[in-house]
Amino acid sequence: MTISSEWIERADKHVAKTYGRYPLVAVRGEGCRLWDADGKAYLDFLAGVAVNNLGHCPPKVVAALKEQADKLLHCSNFYHIPQQIELAELLCANTFGDRVFFCNSGAEANEAAIKLARKYSREQHGENRFEVITALASFHGRTIGTISATGQDKVRSGFEPVVPGFKYVAFGELQALREAITPQTCAVMLEPVQGEGGVNVPPPGYLQAVRELCDEHDLLLIFDEVQVGCGRTGSLFAHQAEGVEPDLMTLAKALAGGPPIGAMVTREKIAESFGPGTHGSTFGGNPLMAAAALAAMDCLLNDGVLDNCLAMGEYLCSRLAELKERYGFITDIRGRGLIIGMELSIEGGEIVKTALERGLLINCTVGKVLRFVPPLIVTKEEIDEAVEILDGILTEM
Numbered sequence: 001m002t003i004s005s006e007w008i009e010r011a012d013k014h015v016a017k018t019y020g021r022y023p024l025v026a027v028r029g030e031g032c033r034l035w036d037a038d039g040k041a042y043l044d045f046l047a048g049v050a051v052n053n054l055g056h057c058p059p060k061v062v063a064a065l066k067e068q069a070d071k072l073l074h075c076s077n078f079y080h081i082p083q084q085i086e087l088a089e090l091l092c093a094n095t096f097g098d099r100v101f102f103c104n105s106g107a108e109a110n111e112a113a114i115k116l117a118r119k120y121s122r123e124q125h126g127e128n129r130f131e132v133i134t135a136l137a138s139f140h141g142r143t144i145g146t147i148s149a150t151g152q153d154k155v156r157s158g159f160e161p162v163v164p165g166f167k168y169v170a171f172g173e174l175q176a177l178r179e180a181i182t183p184q185t186c187a188v189m190l191e192p193v194q195g196e197g198g199v200n201v202p203p204p205g206y207l208q209a210v211r212e213l214c215d216e217h218d219l220l221l222i223f224d225e226v227q228v229g230c231g232r233t234g235s236l237f238a239h240q241a242e243g244v245e246p247d248l249m250t251l252a253k254a255l256a257g258g259p260p261i262g263a264m265v266t267r268e269k270i271a272e273s274f275g276p277g278t279h280g281s282t283f284g285g286n287p288l289m290a291a292a293a294l295a296a297m298d299c300l301l302n303d304g305v306l307d308n309c310l311a312m313g314e315y316l317c318s319r320l321a322e323l324k325e326r327y328g329f330i331t332d333i334r335g336r337g338l339i340i341g342m343e344l345s346i347e348g349g350e351i352v353k354t355a356l357e358r359g360l361l362i363n364c365t366v367g368k369v370l371r372f373v374p375p376l377i378v379t380k381e382e383i384d385e386a387v388e389i390l391d392g393i394l395t396e397m
């Protein structure tokens with residue numbers, strides 16, 4: 001028995017089986033490496049599913065957590081919290097936003113955005129204005145509200161009835177969106193690049209055209225940047241590279257460099273509908289997580305992380321394109337910055353399993369798209385190492 005297999009036996013008894021977990025027991029991480037309970041090292045190109053953008057245990061974030069832990073762990077949102085105030089200031093200084101609501105996860109950030117969009121729209125346009133249009137193949141979370149917003153049947157299946165007032169249209173198709181708008185529509189909610197849906201990049205100009213359509217019909221535009229925000233695509237937030245601004249933006253995953261936090265950023269006029277008592281979260285924006293997020297944002301803004309993301313994203317794409325030249329079952333390489341998908345004409349599950357055995361962590365979305373979301377601090381050498389492992393597996397197929 002290895003130490004790992006003993007843990008896995010215990011997990012099988014009492015931990016909820018909501019995940020199809022791989023046989024890896026994670027105990028330590030540093031930079032782009034993760035170690036299991038038996039001391040085996042892995043090159044981590046999944047990075048906690050785009051959470052560990054600064055690598056594992058980024059020193060500034062760890063130091064901020066340690067320092068804050070000695071001072072104050074939790075304080076009710078009945079009172080003011082300096083770290084939360086500073087984080088709101090920093091997010092507004094670097095986005096279209098004027099106000100930030102803090103929570104603890106991506107789903108919660110999206111719940112806040114949906115609730116606020118409904119309340120604001122009703123107040124502005126009347127009782128019947130509540131419907132949110134989202135995209136097919138989108139992913140917005142696992143709460144009852146966010147599975148209702150998610151344009152994938154498999155996420156909602158078995159949990160019906162879902163929340164009414166959502167409609168799904170093909171991602172990247174403007175005409176479908178135009179046709180879906182009715183007098184009941186209050187908002188359009190999109191991921192600037194779809195993550196879980198298979199790393200889908202919209203056609204050039206799509207987000208701008210959606211913005212114009214929203215303006216034309218007085219609809220709110222919500223960008224779910226939970227996965228592609230915080231540097232992942234090479235700009236601080238994904239929409240900024242296209243110069244298209246939403247009315248609400250949701251963040252979570254990498255915002256605190258590892259620890260859990262969520263945020264919903266919006267404009268002043270809209271934020272006015274979230275008055276005292278309308279929404280809340282016990283832990284949202286607590287001193288510990290806000291301190292971690294301040295340190296993580298400092299790294300993103302000042303440590304050359306975005307430049308490295310763009311350079312290494314280009315390099316990883318070019319190395320994967322070489323593989324595409326050599327293997328006929330690779331049909332597409334796509335992405336932006338360091339969220340890259342490799343579409344296959346075959347199932348990708350076995351490749352992911354074999355890669356793990358050989359020390360490389362990646363995953364597979366929608367059955368046949370291998371997803372690469374390494375830390376944004378990844379080096380050329382680490383990319384070469386990952387591509388070599390992958391090449392070895394593909395050669396044997």
Ligand SMILES: *Cc1c(COP(=O)(O)O)cnc(C)c1O
Nearest residue numbers: 105106107139140141195226227
């Ligand atoms: C991960 C993800 C979510 C859900 O975030 P949780 O923290 O798991 O609730 C929502 N939207 C997108 C785009 C995501 O990638």
